[in-house]
Amino acid sequence: MTRVGIYTHDFKFYHDVIRDLKRWNLPFFSITDLYSIPADINVILSSERDQFTLPGQVKATTSIEGIRRCLPVLLNKGQFTRIIIGIDPGPRPGIAVMADNVLMEAWECPSICGVKKDVIDIVENYDYEYIMIKIGNGDRPNRDLIIKQLRNIAPMVIVNEENTSTPHKIHDNALSAARISLIDDRYDISRTPIKFSRKNIYEKEFITLHSLI
Numbered sequence: 001m002t003r004v005g006i007y008t009h010d011f012k013f014y015h016d017v018i019r020d021l022k023r024w025n026l027p028f029f030s031i032t033d034l035y036s037i038p039a040d041i042n043v044i045l046s047s048e049r050d051q052f053t054l055p056g057q058v059k060a061t062t063s064i065e066g067i068r069r070c071l072p073v074l075l076n077k078g079q080f081t082r083i084i085i086g087i088d089p090g091p092r093p094g095i096a097v098m099a100d101n102v103l104m105e106a107w108e109c110p111s112i113c114g115v116k117k118d119v120i121d122i123v124e125n126y127d128y129e130y131i132m133i134k135i136g137n138g139d140r141p142n143r144d145l146i147i148k149q150l151r152n153i154a155p156m157v158i159v160n161e162e163n164t165s166t167p168h169k170i171h172d173n174a175l176s177a178a179r180i181s182l183i184d185d186r187y188d189i190s191r192t193p194i195k196f197s198r199k200n201i202y203e204k205e206f207i208t209l210h211s212l213i
Contacts, residue, residue, distance in 0.1 A: 002040050002074050002213060004067075007031040007054065010047035016063035017045060024067060024105075025210060026074075043073040068125040071104060074213050079127035085119060085154070086181025087135040088164065089143035094173030097122055098181040103206040106174040112142060116149040123154055136161030136180045159183040178206060 004021060006028055008014050014030075021028045029041055034054070037044075044057045045066045058073070060066030072079050080099040086106075088094035093115050096106035109115050123131060133156040135143060143158070150156060164179040165171045202208055 002042050003027040003029045003038070004070050004074070005029050005031045005037060005041035005044040005056075006046075007034070007044050008046045008050050010049050013047035013049070013063065013066075017066060020063040020067055026067065027213070043070045045070055064121070065125040068104075068122075069127060071099070071209065072127055075102070075209075079129065081129050083122075083126055083128045083131040084181040085122055085131070085133045086177040086179070087115070087119075087133060087146060088161070088173045088176035088180055089136055089139045089146050090173060091142060092173055093142070093146060094175070094177030094180075095119070095122075096174060096177035096181050097126070098178065099126065099128070101182075101207060102212065103178055103181075103202060103208045105209075106178045106202065108173045112145055112149070115146050116153075119150055119153055132156065134159050134180050134183060136164060136176070172201075175201060175205075178202065 004026060006014065006017055029038060031037055031044065042056055044054050046057055046059050048059045048061045050059065058066060058069045060069055082100060084098040086096040086098060091112065093109045093112060094106065095109055095118055097104040109118055119133065131154050133150060133154050135146060135156060135158055137143065137158050138161050147156065159180060160183065161180055164176040203211055
């Protein structure tokens, strides 16, 4: 297992990073002595405002940007080859980020108005060679509004989202977005766990970031 090292003179950035690393459930270590860094630290997260430079350092303006820039390093990559942003259209759209077939994050956006900013942040925060958006073909009015917002941000395709809300009784927009990110034609229902429950569903159905670190 590798951990994110944190070394910064920016007090606010430090506390934001600690808060968000806990939310992401990512292992981390607060560095107090640069001459005694644990061997499992292969990336050091600092603020863009810090004036010093360190080996393996990632500098960022915000905590989320910093965490996203650390992710390929945690997975022993220089950058991701291919990132797919999956979007489940609706009044509360689901958004998911699949990087080299590994699920990085998935959430439900409170409203359509927030989708553009979330997607721009993904495009600007991650390190990758190629990125594209896959949006489900359901809920046409909301889908068309989202497409209008996202035009010219990244290449985009509409995919057949059939089966992505299975089972309907516990439909989860973020989960549907993760499924949509993997669609070439329509979602393969055989990927869905036989015993379905909300608990650990992402780990059961996808290769996730947490399963690899």
